Amino acid sequence: MLQQALQQLLPPALLDDIQRVEAIVMERVQSRAPIVKIAGPQLLAASDGRLRAALTLLAAQLGSYDLQRVQHAASAVELINAAAFVHHELVDEAERRRGIVDMDARWDHGVALMIGDYFFALSAGEMALAPDPRVISYCSQAVMNICEGGLITVMQAAPQAPALEQYYEKIGCKTAALFAAGCKAGIALGGGSEAEIERLGQFGYDLGLAFQIVDDILDYTGEPADTAQAEAATPAHVPAISGDMQRGVITLPLIYAVAQGGGAELAAVVDTQDTAQLTWATSEVRRLGIAPARADAQRLVEQALAHLAAFPASAARQQLEAISRFVLQRAG
């Protein structure tokens, strides 16, 4: 389910509907294969919490809301997110293991591969329950983008311009495309016009970019404790070495830290495995790269809100605004 701090921002009726989506996806991941029955719900729960479902439902509420119709699209979006999460973890874990895969891990990998595929198939089956070719096409396009995103590597942290271009292309594919697809699916099912669908897709895309930037910031600063006052929460755990830095993954805070004076020495750390250097580099990125990365996220959320402002004021719009601001607060 949604993070507690976000739940507090949303009305009970919406939380009930999100709970309905949660129940659908949990029911779907039952399978006659015992391993899917066991690992499926665990992996589904691990993919982060139904934010995309909330966006899809609220997008539909901007038009005429019919939970019976939109719940399938919202479930499909969550299943796609879970599939992508599982497959991404798979690639990621292979990297962490630095080439050595033991017997147990191999079995786990086969299982994770198949369960990811299973989730993708469930998402297609879910869309068939309230078939709308637009929804299917938004979602399948998002999956293609996610795959393309998985194949884009940000090759170097400098020079800044190409590094930023690669980074934004990657997170656009990897994260923002599915946010956009959920929003478009929701408002399409809510009876929105082509122009409204397009505009809300832009909202979702910008919000998705901001969400991913915040995620990448939190990899350096540590996750805030999940309390009702997330705004005031101090980070629960500030990592000595950023996970992304350890794995040699170049994200926005590093790109900005290099440009803000970290220089070539900092950029070169990406290729090392030396603990002292990685620790130094992590704190340098915290010192130099977080503020400008947060400014980008801020700008993108403002852009997202501007797209939203084109819709008439409503409770749903207000809640979409609250979610947008919440995305930023996570990195506060």
Place this chain on the structure above:
Amino acid sequence: MLQQALQQLLPPALLDDIQRVEAIVMERVQSRAPIVKIAGPQLLAASDGRLRAALTLLAAQLGSYDLQRVQHAASAVELINAAAFVHHELVDEAERRRGIVDMDARWDHGVALMIGDYFFALSAGEMALAPDPRVISYCSQAVMNICEGGLITVMQAAPQAPALEQYYEKIGCKTAALFAAGCKAGIALGGGSEAEIERLGQFGYDLGLAFQIVDDILDYTGEPADTAQAEAATPAHVPAISGDMQRGVITLPLIYAVAQGGGAELAAVVDTQDTAQLTWATSEVRRLGIAPARADAQRLVEQALAHLAAFPASAARQQLEAISRFVLQRAG
């Protein structure tokens, strides 16, 4: 494209339509990710050749045929097959490498994982082009079955009854389900009744089982040369050690060979890596297990033809019969 020997059995008009499907899927695998652009068509070509598309098109021809509608379903089935093929190869290769994955292979694995996902997404997008909830639901159910099949391992070659049960459940999920889905999708789009859809699904399922058994036989006997006279062809290459046996994969010929007198000694070879023993076991399976496995395939094709006999005689029915007999001849 289809094997040459099969092409000779089918009319030019059908081959043109299969070519149309081939052109669609090749066009679809274009992507802005350069690696997908390069590897996508290669991997698509490597998945075996458009037999499922032929079945889907012919199934539609049993009713009222509209290529514009059915071409998307046929393309979706081929894309699913390609996706499953790529992901299956991935699990398989990991096993072959016995736990050691080098840097290059790791990169290849990430690419193969993403390209498989990309193919799945393309199949969903393809179905959205001529949306029919039944087609989407047949296909997504088949993908779930394929995943379940990937998670079933035939644990032991004896005793015969549970070994056969596991084997048939595995190949039913892994191979037969998609044959069935293609047939059901085709005749559904051709305007068939529920009973006809069900019956043609049974035809596809039995034919799929036979197809997989023949594949498993060929792993021991070697692929026949692909000539116009496949019936007369001598095997191009008889393997000293069966690939399945080398990897410890238990298939029908081994199960029958153990039951036909090979005994516990033969069953135990599955766990060895000793070349002499594997060579001996391969030849024992050829001596004892091929004939009964082929008898199963024969029986299943007859069952498939019996389902087909319920449909009025037509050119399409004749061609489905020809394909069914061809499936057997591959193991002749």
